[in-house]
Amino acid sequence: MPAEHPARSSPPTPAQIRSQVQRILHSAAFADTERLRGLFSWLIDEALAGRGGDLKESLIGVGVFHREASWDTQSDALVRVQMRNLRIRLSRYYETEGRTDELAITIPRGQYVPSFDLRMEEQDKPAPLPSRLRAWLPVAAAALALAVSAGWLAFSWRPLHAPIKLGLLPFQNLTGDAGNEYVALGLTEELTALLARSQSLRVISLAGTTGREPESTQDLQKRAVAAHVEYIVIGTLRHTGSQQQDTWSVTARLLDVEKGYYIWSEHLNVSVAELEALPEAFAVAIRQSLSLPATDAPSGPASRKQRSRNQAEGHELYLRGLYFRSRPNEGGLPKARQLFEQAVALDPHHARAHAALGDAYLSHGFHSDADPHRYFDAARREADLALELDPVLPEAVSLRGRIAMIIDWDPETAETYLRKGLQSAPGIARTHQSYGMFLMSRARHAEAIDQICLARELDPLTMSTVNDYGVILYAARQYDEALQEAGRLLAVAPRSGSAHFLRGTVLSIMGRHLEAVSELETALRTLPRSSEILARYAAALAQAGRLEQARAILSELAIEPVVHVHRALVFTALNEMAQALAELKLGVAAHEADMLFLDAEPAFDKLRLLPAFQQVRRSVRLEP
Numbered sequence: 001m002p003a004e005h006p007a008r009s010s011p012p013t014p015a016q017i018r019s020q021v022q023r024i025l026h027s028a029a030f031a032d033t034e035r036l037r038g039l040f041s042w043l044i045d046e047a048l049a050g051r052g053g054d055l056k057e058s059l060i061g062v063g064v065f066h067r068e069a070s071w072d073t074q075s076d077a078l079v080r081v082q083m084r085n086l087r088i089r090l091s092r093y094y095e096t097e098g099r100t101d102e103l104a105i106t107i108p109r110g111q112y113v114p115s116f117d118l119r120m121e122e123q124d125k126p127a128p129l130p131s132r133l134r135a136w137l138p139v140a141a142a143a144l145a146l147a148v149s150a151g152w153l154a155f156s157w158r159p160l161h162a163p164i165k166l167g168l169l170p171f172q173n174l175t176g177d178a179g180n181e182y183v184a185l186g187l188t189e190e191l192t193a194l195l196a197r198s199q200s201l202r203v204i205s206l207a208g209t210t211g212r213e214p215e216s217t218q219d220l221q222k223r224a225v226a227a228h229v230e231y232i233v234i235g236t237l238r239h240t241g242s243q244q245q246d247t248w249s250v251t252a253r254l255l256d257v258e259k260g261y262y263i264w265s266e267h268l269n270v271s272v273a274e275l276e277a278l279p280e281a282f283a284v285a286i287r288q289s290l291s292l293p294a295t296d297a298p299s300g301p302a303s304r305k306q307r308s309r310n311q312a313e314g315h316e317l318y319l320r321g322l323y324f325r326s327r328p329n330e331g332g333l334p335k336a337r338q339l340f341e342q343a344v345a346l347d348p349h350h351a352r353a354h355a356a357l358g359d360a361y362l363s364h365g366f367h368s369d370a371d372p373h374r375y376f377d378a379a380r381r382e383a384d385l386a387l388e389l390d391p392v393l394p395e396a397v398s399l400r401g402r403i404a405m406i407i408d409w410d411p412e413t414a415e416t417y418l419r420k421g422l423q424s425a426p427g428i429a430r431t432h433q434s435y436g437m438f439l440m441s442r443a444r445h446a447e448a449i450d451q452i453c454l455a456r457e458l459d460p461l462t463m464s465t466v467n468d469y470g471v472i473l474y475a476a477r478q479y480d481e482a483l484q485e486a487g488r489l490l491a492v493a494p495r496s497g498s499a500h501f502l503r504g505t506v507l508s509i510m511g512r513h514l515e516a517v518s519e520l521e522t523a524l525r526t527l528p529r530s531s532e533i534l535a536r537y538a539a540a541l542a543q544a545g546r547l548e549q550a551r552a553i554l555s556e557l558a559i560e561p562v563v564h565v566h567r568a569l570v571f572t573a574l575n576e577m578a579q580a581l582a583e584l585k586l587g588v589a590a591h592e593a594d595m596l597f598l599d600a601e602p603a604f605d606k607l608r609l610l611p612a613f614q615q616v617r618r619s620v621r622l623e624p
Helices: 014-025 034-048 057-063 078-095 131-149 178-196 217-227 277-289 309-325 332-346 351-367 372-389 394-406 411-424 429-441 445-458 463-475 479-492 497-509 513-526 531-543 547-556 564-573 577-589 593-597 602-607 611-619
Strands: 103-106 115-118 164-168 201-205 231-239 247-256 261-271
Touching: 014 034, 014 103, 034 057, 034 078, 057 078, 078 103, 078 445, 164 178, 164 217, 178 201, 178 231, 178 247, 178 277, 178 309, 178 394, 201 445, 217 231, 217 247, 231 277, 247 277, 261 277, 309 332, 309 351, 332 351, 351 372, 351 394, 372 394, 394 411, 394 429, 394 593, 411 429, 429 445, 429 463, 429 593, 445 463, 463 479, 463 497, 479 497, 497 513, 497 531, 497 602, 513 531, 531 547, 531 564, 547 564, 564 577, 564 593, 564 602, 577 593, 577 602, 577 611
Parallel strands: 164 201, 164 231
Antiparallel strands: 103 115, 231 247, 247 261
């Protein structure tokens, strides 16, 4: 009788596992990520030590990423993001270098314990199946394909207490009038904000379709599997009645992707005055349909039942403002600010409009060359008004944190407010984006990348979120990745001045000066002329040897209003360090907001060892 092969069902030995781990750690897939190598090694060590059953998010945060024992896993997605990245790297390894490896190491979705499986060698494959059993294989394959199309495989591994992933399609404007897009977008934004305040939900913004009618259930199921969501909210907006301009027909439905049918649907005919109440009514119904507890609903002031004409018109102006705010590359931000101003004038009790107006003032002051502090004061006033009306409004809390950061130079207060905003609304992309930019200013780059990745996961459609990801990569000195991100932006929006600006900035620091000059010239033609763009362009010209042109722009940057940190960038590129430091000191005296990002700016690395530069850093409360 021939000798039998050892049973492949026996577990691999610790020596086999450690040998395979070393092979993976030294592979190309893990070559550029010290953080993931550390996480992977730690998980393996814990599993081999018999502590796999104790692994949880908080333990990993403390053991691997040196978080405090009291850190908040709800508002800080560091572990979840890094585990996802680790699974991607492992998959990449086994698709390339490790495709013939005998031992497969995986970490199933929703778990932290590694799985070790010995692959069958060719001689160990089972004998051919009997013909009757083989005949059933196509049927089984078809059943498996049906399960995948219904989303079963994507959702069967959700942990017991993991948030439900809910996809939200933009409400479709089926009125036949493009001028009504602001209503559809406003409904979408408000419903997203309300649902995202639930601790039991993660709301993922999905791209809308250009078709006239909603997609079929089968198409929606395919999109859900691709986006890894378990439910999808679909809404439509139509006109109805004789006075079409005053009456709307709004439908919202909730698709259970696994089951393949709608578990909730609502159709309402409302007047303009009743529009404001719709998102809250839909949010309540959706939470009930998902059997979420009533305590999971966001707290805040009760909705106003009786709506005056001014309040209704104010809310409509607020919705129009949201529409223009979503189109910054089309010059929408100034128009949005005007509409928010009109909204709060008509309805002084509209907390969200006050928060949106404060956000617009802060953005304008930060990017304006003319008297920014006037806008900063206005931003503070609007944030305080919004918080008086609704002390837990996430948009207002987050805004107050950014004001503490940009205006007050108070990092402790800023982080307190920003984290409070995350806790009250863990599913709002803008709050993660704001916290990510704060972390970037503090040179906490790994945490900043985690936050912006989560913001991008929640809202992959907003260009500012995608652009800020590239900016944070640049600040983290991950230049190749930042350049790739700029390329992705340009592939989606070839005319994006922000993408050309990012690409030019990164190329300049990489020493590819002529390419940088070309990209920044494109940005200058596309974006409004500003001190920062001119400074980056002049710096690139200086490094490319075109000194006369660089000095001409430097003279232009000396005309009021002067942004001293931008002039410092040019002097640094000209290797005139004394003048650069003098400009930075003037920037401190002028309380320029850009001074907060000294540590995030690679161009200033030339100055970093100079005592005068360290004194400037201390003046803006940057950590030693």
